[in-house]
Amino acid sequence: xxxxxxxxxxxxxxxPYPYGGEFVSQFLFTxxxxxxxxxxxxxxxxxxxxxMQAANFAIxxxxxxxxxxxxxxxxxxxxxxxxxxxxxAGVAGTAITADLGARKIREELDALQVLGVDPxxxxxxxxxxxxxIVTGLxxxxxxxxxxxxxxxxxLVNGAPLGPFWATFFTNASTTDLWGSVLKCVLFGAITAIxxxxxxxxxxxxxxxxxxxxxxxxxxxxxxxxxxxxxxxxTLLATHxxxxxxx
Amino acid sequence: MNGTSWVDIPRGWITAFGVTVKFFGxxxxxxxxxxxxxxxxxxxxxxxxxxxxxxxxxxxxxxxxGLQCGIEGAYFTRAQGAPAYSGVFxxxxxxxxxxxYGFGYMMAAKIGTGIVAEIGSMRITDEIDALEVMGIDSVxxxxxxxxxxxxxxxxxxxxxxxxxxFFASYLAVVVQIGEVSSGGYSLIFWMFQNPPxxxxxxxxAMTMATVIVLVGCYYGYHASGGPVGVGTATAKSMVxxxxxVHLIGMLGTQVFWGANxxxxxGG
Numbered sequence: 001x002x003x004x005x006x007x008x009x010x011x012x013x014x015x016p017y018p019y020g021g022e023f024v025s026q027f028l029f030t031x032x033x034x035x036x037x038x039x040x041x042x043x044x045x046x047x048x049x050x051x052m053q054a055a056n057f058a059i060x061x062x063x064x065x066x067x068x069x070x071x072x073x074x075x076x077x078x079x080x081x082x083x084x085x086x087x088x089a090g091v092a093g094t095a096i097t098a099d100l101g102a103r104k105i106r107e108e109l110d111a112l113q114v115l116g117v118d119p120x121x122x123x124x125x126x127x128x129x130x131x132x133i134v135t136g137l138x139x140x141x142x143x144x145x146x147x148x149x150x151x152x153x154x155l156v157n158g159a160p161l162g163p164f165w166a167t168f169f170t171n172a173s174t175t176d177l178w179g180s181v182l183k184c185v186l187f188g189a190i191t192a193i194x195x196x197x198x199x200x201x202x203x204x205x206x207x208x209x210x211x212x213x214x215x216x217x218x219x220x221x222x223x224x225x226x227x228x229x230x231x232x233x234t235l236l237a238t239h240x241x242x243x244x245x246x
Numbered sequence: 247m248n249g250t251s252w253v254d255i256p257r258g259w260i261t262a263f264g265v266t267v268k269f270f271g272x273x274x275x276x277x278x279x280x281x282x283x284x285x286x287x288x289x290x291x292x293x294x295x296x297x298x299x300x301x302x303x304x305x306x307x308x309x310x311x312g313l314q315c316g317i318e319g320a321y322f323t324r325a326q327g328a329p330a331y332s333g334v335f336x337x338x339x340x341x342x343x344x345x346x347y348g349f350g351y352m353m354a355a356k357i358g359t360g361i362v363a364e365i366g367s368m369r370i371t372d373e374i375d376a377l378e379v380m381g382i383d384s385v386x387x388x389x390x391x392x393x394x395x396x397x398x399x400x401x402x403x404x405x406x407x408x409x410x411x412f413f414a415s416y417l418a419v420v421v422q423i424g425e426v427s428s429g430g431y432s433l434i435f436w437m438f439q440n441p442p443x444x445x446x447x448x449x450x451a452m453t454m455a456t457v458i459v460l461v462g463c464y465y466g467y468h469a470s471g472g473p474v475g476v477g478t479a480t481a482k483s484m485v486x487x488x489x490x491v492h493l494i495g496m497l498g499t500q501v502f503w504g505a506n507x508x509x510x511x512g513g
Contacts, residue, residue, distance in 0.1 A: 041492040048496035049343040056507030098477030206473035210363020213480040217355040
């Protein structure tokens with residue numbers, strides 16, 4: 001997998017760039033596949049987990065207006081990247097593994113190599129770039145819809161929205177936003193590499209493709225969550241100004 | 247575009263939905279009427295597969311998200327000026343939300359796609375037809391046994407994974423960040439949860455598990471189109487499972503904790 005990462009990075013920047021069309025089609029493919037699950041999931045998660053539980057807690061103290069501030073922490077820092085990664089890995093990643101795995105066991109990848117076409121450059125690099133960019137952009141949508149979940153939670157509790165926005169925007173910082181987007185871009189990279197690797201090394205007929213998808217998604221989830229922990233810890237420890245409640 | 251084409255799409259969805267629900271009803275009926283006990287040996291074998299194949303992966307994912315809960319809780323409560331109360335955040339985050347979600351994700355990833363891959367490849371190699379020819383009810387033998395096995399095993403795996411999450415949060419808050427003493431953390435942590443919370447959490451996770459196993463069986467049983475079809479079915483089942491896990495998580499929170507926060511705070 002590390003070798004594949006290295007090869008991908010090298011052939012992404014080395015001059016002949018034949019992957020433009022494939023990149024665009026992968027980008028649109030991921031976009032079309034993921035937007036609806038992403039929308040439903042982010043609203044559901046952020047209404048349920050941070051919205052309802054935190055609103056309940058805040059109401060006990062009569063401080064529902066602080067919910068906006070909490071949503072900066074909950075949605076921008078945690079849930080938006082987290083749901084993005086799950087959706088992209090589970091939806092686009094599995095589709096990529098299934099696609100490449102099918103090509104592998106029908107020996108299309110070998111045929112490409114015989115024709116002198118480099119599979120890494122023509123198949124892996126466009127998927128790698130497309131997933132990185134799509135995941136990063138999806139993060140913005142996930143934040144918007146996550147905050148929508150917070151708005152629903154506020155309205156369900158019969159509180160006005162003004163204080164929610166006030167605390168949201170005083171607590172939000174640029175560092176939070178770029179941290180979140182950067183995290184998502186790297187999640188996309190992890191997903192793409194793991195899923196392409198598992199697809200390209202699939203073997204053993206029909207069951208092999210299914211098993212490859214299964215392993216790919218398990219490894220991606222574990223990898224993404226482990227990376228998330230390290231990244232969040234580093235970000236929080238190196239940017240103490242993010243932790244100030246305003 | 248002629249006049250009928252746009253009607254066909256929703257009609258197709260409704261048909262697919264009906265077929266799905268009928269299939270789910272069949273499996274549930276077979277488990278409920280205890281006809282599944284005819285294949286109790288197969289059920290026990292599936293239990294073994296679940297325990298040996300999935301336990302460690304589920305625990306490790308829940309452990310990682312538990313760590314995550316811990317550090318977020320510690321930093322958040324420190325920012326509020328009340329680091330001693332990081333136990334509240336950890337208790338609610340772990341038990342009520344993150345552990346069920348983490349469990350659901352890993353169930354979908356490991357067990358759900360595993361079922362699709364297994365049953366799907368049996369379908370396209372005509373093994374399911376062979377079962378039918380031998381006079382064995384294939385849905386009963388393949389799907390109902392898996393559902394019963396997951397009901398027998400998963401509550402215990404889930405409770406152990408809650409333990410893994412709690413342990414991880416403790417590690418993150420007390421050992422790693424270290425702003426609150428072990429005793430102080432435990433006092434608040436255990437004060438903000440009680441046995442009914444655990445029961446609700448288990449119900450939430452078991453609903454997710456049931457749905458995931460059913461969806462996996464459906465997509466595997468109806469796979470078609472050669473090796474490529476199995477891969478595509480696996481990928482599709484993952485989409486459905488993820489959306490359903492999130493919806494069940496939200497509904498569970500709304501039903502169990504929406505009207506009553508169940509916190510030991512006066513008022």
